[in-house]
Amino acid sequence: MALSRLLILCSLLLTLLTPQALASDLLARADTRLPFPHSSDIDQLPSITKVLVQKGERSLQLLSGEQVIRQYRISLGDNPLGHKLYEGDSRTPEGEYSLDWRNAGSSFYKSIHISYPSAKDREMAENWGLNPGGSIMIHGLPNGTDDDFAFAFLGLDWTDGCIAVSNQEIDEIWQLVSDGTPIEILP
Structure with missing residues (x-):
């Protein structure tokens, strides 16, 4: 009897939540930037002097001195705990590096390399006796990801060790952060 009630309840919920309604609702809530005032004129923002990543909080901050200019929610590697040890471990490294080059034509929507x-x-x-790897990036979603399904990546750890944000956010980071900017990645 309880199983039949559960099936009826699930059927009712599924009729109320069509795929289009569900996708629309999730996309409406998919802005992963943490609440900070955003200027429509990016050129008036102070220069970014450091990028700070806090893996445990799934947070990437753009700093000017000690001031947080922007903050984003991030996705990490499939195995996010601990420092990257070797290529293929799906971990995001921890430590002090720099953002040393960028690739507008990568497998993901724009990418900025971490040193x-x-x-x-x-x-x-x-x-x-292992290879440390080296293609660790801050990037957007995989190329070809339909905007209607972008929500499926947000809030999940799905990369091979990189730091992922939405395509809109990588556009903003791309504009605000110069090559050579230091990045600190904390546990």
């Missing part, structure tokens, strides 16, 4: 691995990272991986 991982450092000499210490290489040494640690080599001591284990």
Whole structure:
């Protein structure tokens, strides 16, 4: 008897939540930027002097000195706990690096390279007989992702060790952050 009531309830919910209504509702709530006043004129913002990532909080902040200019919710690698040890471990590195180059034609909607691995990272991986990897980026969604399904990536850890944001957010980060900007990635 309880199973039949559960089936009836599920049927009612499914009729109320059509795929279009569900997708529309999720997209309406999919702005992953954390609440900060946003100027429509990006050129009037102060220069970004540092990027700070807090993996445990799933947060990426753009700083000017000590002031937080922008803050975003992020997705990490499938295995987010701990420092990246080797290529293929699906971890996002921890430590101090720099954003050293960018790729407008990557497999994802724009990407900015993080200078991982450092000499210490290489040494640690080599001591284990492993390759440290090196294609760690801040990027948008995979190319070809339909805007109607972008919500499926937000709030999940799905990368191979990179830091992912929405396409709109990588556009903003792309404009605000210069090559050579330091990035600190904390646990």
